[in-house]
Amino acid sequence: MNIQRPFSIVGVGKYLPKTIVSSEEIEKEVGLPEGYIYKNVGVKSRHIATEETLTYMAKEALTSALEDAQISIIEIDCLIGASASFDYIIPSRSSLIKNAFGDEVNEVDFPCIDISTVCTSFITAIDYASLLLSNNKYKNIAIVSSEISSKNLNPNDKETYGLFGDGAAAIIISKTTHNVGLIEYQSKTFSSGAKHTIIEGGGHINHPSDVAYSTELYAFKMYGKKLLKEAKYTLPKFLLRFFEPLNIDLKNINLIVPHQASKLGLRMLTVINKGNSQNIVDQLENHGNCIAASIPIALVSSIEDKKLKEGDTCFLIGTAAGITISGLLFKYSKK
């Protein structure tokens, strides 16, 4: 397999909110039978930001990644914010993260950029970072995904209320002289399903000056059945087109890190992987769906737990609101 654009991941970090909420607690809160959520949604517990902000979690995750990389924030050449939720509409997530480092970064002027394909933003950000690195201007790029969904959930929506969790993860992606990095990246948007995943309130349409706040209006709505129907058709096709020219089979990839979208979504991937779930990272049970932070949290955990090792191939894959499918295959190295 040829390396299209070399990069190494020299540091990784994550931050999970201190408060853990069990599915039992949620079942009691909304009057569901005990065991309903785990059985139907696949989640036992999730971290929920009660005191943390998105920027705080992002800073903590990035600080860990910098420590792991043994570099200082002032050695970063570009910071990419890759999330769907935000502390403020303006300014950008990424400039707020830099700002959170305070005086330490006042003398450095590296650019802060937000990029988003919603749940697969982290995949899009890695491809973008690898392009920026190939340009020879930057040496170290920080990518941070930080998500809080807990305030945009509707207790009456059984499909989503028990599914989501909060969290953040960061990586430092760097230039390398080794033969590692990006093998292939592809992203496709099937826009007929653009509104199958939506938050209806809070933008120009249903602006808060026109329509009063309601839990339902600001709830993350996911038409799960429509999405699964679409994914059943498009995902196998996407994977075929992705892997066939590379002459490699999905089951031979060392580690598959999928978006932790839903129990059925993860099961579909196992089916496509010919029933083999061994090389698929599944953290849904203890984290829920953390929007764009799901993939990096799973990736960072896998590196920390040495499930992803030097020279291993790793495939990041996810479906996102849009509907977008993004996949990125890379050869991992810390060096």
Added chain:
Amino acid sequence: MNIQRPFSIVGVGKYLPKTIVSSEEIEKEVGLPEGYIYKNVGVKSRHIATEETLTYMAKEALTSALEDAQISIIEIDCLIGASASFDYIIPSRSSLIKNAFGDEVNEVDFPCIDISTVCTSFITAIDYASLLLSNNKYKNIAIVSSEISSKNLNPNDKETYGLFGDGAAAIIISKTTHNVGLIEYQSKTFSSGAKHTIIEGGGHINHPSDVAYSTELYAFKMYGKKLLKEAKYTLPKFLLRFFEPLNIDLKNINLIVPHQASKLGLRMLTVINKGNSQNIVDQLENHGNCIAASIPIALVSSIEDKKLKEGDTCFLIGTAAGITISGLLFKYSKK
């Protein structure tokens, strides 16, 4: 001047809302003396979206750009949404734009990606697009900026209420065999000023479930004096570092397209340009500050009006919330 990454701009288009509001009308509405806004803010009239959505304006602008390029939407390989405002929090702006083309695009699966550095998002998007083109996978990339600020303004804020306008613009940026395209791109974020431009409500902090809507909370706040003070120090330094290695003087650039941030911001650029305002595009009077759409509206108008001609050099420059300064110098060609 060397071309770093070739590209041509094969089509351009813009959409301006049908409703035009004069500064006189605003002065009457908020009880300001006649002539106050033009004298102090520099704006005589602006387009205001009364019936249009962001997605509608974006689709209209992109449709014009496609017509200008004489290509169909199905020949697009990637769509980049480069704005700060949005119709919905989720899904992405870009997937909604693709969705607006309806059945026409159902059979094509080109990816939709949002990128943002707030007011300079369009500059960041051109650099990103040129990197994507250099990768030889894409031939035609659409970049669309569409902004509506009018619902996020506070009538009691004299500094901003008369300043902003709404609008959209789009370009088709394509692979070319000619020696034209990107000469230099730089972006810097000075994050100590991250909160000098802010919308305080609507995100996780001051979430609508915690804090009730008020015009003030959701108003675009700009600490103009702080921003100008910062810009006076950072902008000349940025331009020096940008142009010195290129051995070219700002006044010799054929066309400078600045973000239409404010009257004083545009004046500062003229001062840096040694008093020469001839090659600086100034549309503030009739458009106001259209956030990220300002630069592309000004660029598209300049191309339509033949102020920017084949082979001309063009410098896009702007300051944005963050505080980010972005600059991009390119050699223009439609071919």
